[in-house]
Amino acid sequence: MTDTLAQARAALREVVPHLVTLVRNVPDPHAISVGTWTVGDVAAHLTHVFHLDTDAIAARPLPDATVTTAGMAEANATMLARDDERNPLLLADRIAALADTFDDIASRARAATVDWLQDTRLPPAAVACHLLExxxxxxYDIARAVGRPWPIRRHHALLAIEGAVLPLIAVLPPTALVDQDRARSFQARFDLRLRGGGRVLMAFARGSLTLQTGGARDVDAHLSADPAALMLVFIGRRGIGKPLVAGKLTAWGRRPWKLARMLTAISPP
Incomplete structure (x- = not known):
């Protein structure tokens, strides 16, 4: 845990200065970024996430929120409605200051686990990796909206997936990250191999998602994935086609077509 926390803090110290520069140079905070959110909304939301994850590690009270697509949309909308700051310069300064505060508090974290949303408990390392994600x-959302590059380094994406996404899947209810309507009849097991990282079995069964261990001989498909490409595909920022053609994702097995169905079944918050 200590090693992963140190890696996540180091990654944040690398990523945040680029993020601050990106936000500071936003030409139009009213430009649409993702969904109905403007670039200013996304930047303000990021400051709320910094507050949330800092409060978690500091053992301060957290908002009452359900970690599902609908639950987090409601919580995020409430926080954005209470915070009308959309000035890129001020938000950039806020992100920089909050990042320093987070790093200071994380450097003194000693608890094995801390309270997080929906009565879950996570290692401080997972909270830091969530913030990194x-x-x-x-x-990426802001850069795409303003036409700027936003390269994601493999080891940063790997930390986000192995250090935050997978631990969250493990502690949340198995229905939390699955679209119940689209996944009600979906059953499949996938052997996910993260390039530069480890392997995990993902099992979908009628509206639930769990992580499993053991052999991968009876899976529907194997997926070898570049972590950055996988993260953007899973979160719905890219389709699966281009990463497959570019070799960022490689699939094989008895039923590789089920991978496309999996992407419709997943419902990230």
Whole structure:
């Protein structure tokens, strides 16, 4: 845990200065970024995530939120409605200051686990990796909206997936990250191999998602994935086609077509 926390803090110290520069140079905070959110909304949301994850590690009270697509949309909308700041210069300064505060508090984290949303408990390392994931994804959202590059380094994406996404799947209810309407009849097991990282079995069964261990001989498909490409595909920022053609994702097995169905079944918050 200590090693992963140190890696996540180091990654944030690398990513946040680029994020701050990106936000500071936003030409139009009213430009649409992702969904109905403007670039200013995304930047403000990022400051809320910094507050949330800092409060978690500091053992301060957290908002009451359900970690599902609908639950987090409601919580995020409430926070954005209470915070009308959309000035890129001020939000950039806020992100920089909050990042320093987070790093200071994380450097003194000693608890094995801390309270997080929906009565879950996570290692401080997972909280730091969650913050890293949010910076990577929303940095991508802002950069795409303003026509700027936003390269995501493999080891940063790997930390976000192995250090945050997989631990969250493990502790949340198995229905939390699955679209119940689209996945009600979906059953499949996938052997996910993260390039530069480890392997995990993902099992979908009628509206639930669990992680499993053991042999991968009876899976429907194997997926070898570049972590950055996988993260953007899973979160719905890219389709699966181009990463497959580019070799960023490689699939094989008895039923590789089920991977496309999996992407419709997943419902990230």
């Amino acid at each position: 949010e910076c990577l994804i929303h940095g």
